[in-house]
Amino acid sequence: MPANDPQPPQTVDEIARSLYRTAYPEKTDDSGWVEEQVSVAVERISRAEQADPSTSPGARPLDDAVINRAAPKSRRGPRIAAAVVSAVVVLVALVLGIAERQWVAETAISGDGILGLSIAAVVAALATSVSYVRVRRRQILSCRVRIDAPFGVDIGETVRLEGEHAAVTDPGVVVVRVKNTGGSTITAEDYVSPLALHFPGRQVISVDATEFEPVELHRVISKLPGFTIEEDRVQLPKVLLEREASYKLVIVLSGTTPGEKHQIAVEGVLRDGRITTREGKEKVGPGTLAWGGLTAICAGALAVVLLLNNVAPFTKLPRGVACEAGSLSVEGSSAFGRAATELAGSYEAYCPGAAVKVGTPGSVEGLQRLHDGTIDLALSDGKFDEPDFTRFVPQKLAIVPFTLVASKNVPVDSLSVADVRKIFTGGARVWSDITGNLRDTGVIRVAGRSTSSGTRRTLENYLLGTPSAPIGQAPATSDSCRDLRPDLAASSPIICEQGSTGDLIDRIATLGDAIGYADVSDVAQSSAVKKISLDGRDATLDDIRGGYPFWTVEDVFSRGPLESGSLAAAFRDYLLTPEARNAMAGFQYYACAAGEQDLCDRR
Structure with missing residues (x-):
């Protein structure tokens, strides 16, 4: 044509x-x-x-x-150079991996190693996807x-x-x-x-x-x-x-x-x-295969590392701690509750065959349940001299510092021990009774703990009185912490009791002119309240050594000597490991290690 x-x-x-x-x-x-x-x-x-x-x-x-x-010119030179460089890198990595295998293994199973492998796997997977999409769209x-x-x-x-x-x-x-x-x-x-x-x-x-x-x-x-x-x-x-x-x-x-x-x-x-000049489709290019292979290697290495870190019998246990299977119930201090829950979770991660249940009814209630045989271990803020508890075997864990906590509008940032006694024994009704400023007319609302609380016992022993002559917190006059009970005189102080540390902090955060007490770690979790210092001192380890009085020692109690090989003994031993001490430090508790033994002997 x-x-x-x-x-x-x-x-x-x-x-x-x-x-x-x-x-x-x-x-x-x-x-x-x-x-x-x-x-x-x-x-x-x-x-x-x-x-x-x-x-x-x-x-x-x-x-x-x-x-x-029409075909593009082959770049054999750069490809050969890239292949040679890749081979050299792989060879060097292999030699170093064999020569420094112990360091490589320790690094891989560390937190940084897991994070690095995770990032590498994600990057390689993304590169594989991008390469595949580019080939498919070519x-x-x-x-x-x-x-x-x-x-x-x-x-x-x-x-x-x-x-x-x-x-x-x-x-x-x-x-x-x-x-x-x-x-x-x-x-x-x-x-x-x-x-x-x-x-x-x-x-x-x-x-x-x-x-x-x-x-x-x-x-x-x-x-x-x-x-x-x-x-x-x-x-x-x-x-x-x-x-x-x-x-x-x-x-x-x-x-x-x-x-x-x-x-x-x-x-x-x-x-x-x-x-x-060919008919075949390029579904997967060489770049996609290379990135896919790297993804598989990183994912496989990550799986092995996670296996070694979290699955028995490959678990890397802290030195001196053994895994025991079974169920364990631990109850007591609400102040120590968040730390105890995290420690129980950590032990279960090390030992998947163990189930540790933590309850926080209060120190006295926990000790009573231990006496009744309904739980295995009890956590208490200090010792109690009740006859039922004298046969319990204690193990000192950590120094637990407490602080006064108040509503944001309270007109003080520091109180003397004498002022604290006046407030919590019912001797002060309005804030002007403390500050001397007649314009501070706000009614003091005291939020305290119930009689089963170890924190309250510490307040009565070391702020209001002494261990040999404790002075009790004034009895409750209010159920809401806002208004007096109907049968009381209008001149009575407003004092209420809360069953847990968390309830006390929440109550103070929602009231005005309120004051109470709690452990430092839980107070730090709320931005709606403020800490009140004592005679210019805070609840730090240095100030505790300098005379700050409001603190106690956390103990874990058992009914008697723990049987070797039991879950209770294994968990108690875990609470004494460096890993457990580091976890407690995150809650501003100071473990009863060698350097703090003198403080941990306080009773």
Whole structure:
């Protein structure tokens, strides 16, 4: 056909029929013979399309004859350099890992090692995803030559086609499949240079497009400028191809001599993709495989490290602590409750077969339940001299500092011990009784603990009185901490009792002019209250050594000597480990280690 005069698409049998009638004009009237030859030609082309090009005597393998000049130049130099560098890094890492295996192992199972492996696994996984998506979205235009064969019936037969204007000597046919095998649409703007086929030593006679997928592609191509034929080269229009869209080209050439080796060159450049002479899809690129392998290595290493850190029998236990299975109940001090809960959780993490339940009814109630046999261990803020508790076996754990705590609007930041006695024994009703300022008319609302509290016992022993002559906190006069009970005189002080440290702090935070007492750690959790110092001292270890009086020693009690190999003995021993001491330090408790033994002997 003329170069710029596109014709309607023709099927293979129509082209073959036209060629045979032109080549053998004397057979034009013998339709049976023509149809027989057409049938044979169509069958050969069909078989060749199914990867069997040798069905035609003049056909030849195409793999070595098709040149993909559109392919990007191979960067073998940088790739080889990158491979060498990677191999050196892996080798060095392997040598160091073997030589310093102990350090590597210790680092891997540390917190920093786990964090590092987690970050590496996440980064590698993200890189794998990005690489995979980039490959899937890459523009790939496949231009695959399926058939390159001369028109010939028998080997050695010369065929000459008589065209409309000139004879076609040594005619041949090339069938090409053009397909978008990438992950995104290819538009006309994506072609830096259009797709073209070059046939050195041959001349292009005609080109037709056929077998459109989807069929609507025929309409798109028919509206574009036609195929440009330049002697031995045919340039294709810049066709918009959706994903998986394709069409076939049937190209008739002269100069296809049977038995000779002819080359076909595929030319063209895509802006953000590439043109290939193969049909296969790139679902996973080498970069994706590399990052995926690194992800698997990091994830596997992380799994092993977590296994070694958290699963028995691989658990790295603190020195001197053994895992024992079973259930254990520990109850008592509400002041020590948060620390006890965290310590129980840590032991369960080390020893998954153990279940340690912590309750915080108060020190006295915990000791009473231990006496009744309903729990295994009791936590108490100091010792109690009740006859029922004298046979208990104590183990000193830590120094627990307490502080006075008040509402934000309370007009003082520090109190003397004498002022504290006046407030908590009911000798002061309004804040002016403490400050001496008549404008401080707020009614003092005292929030104290119940009689079962070890914290209250510490207040009575070391602030209001002494261990040998304790002075009791004034009895409760209010249930709400806001108003007096109806049967009391209006001049009575407002004093209420709370069952736990948390309840006391919450009550003070919601009232005005209120004051109470609690352990330092729990007070630090609330921004709605403030600490009140004693005679200018705070509840720090230095001030405790300097005379700060409001503190006690936390003990864990058992009914008698603990049986070796029991869960109670194992958990009690765990409370004395460096790990447990560090956990208690986080709650501002000072463990009864060697340096604090003198303080821990206080009774």
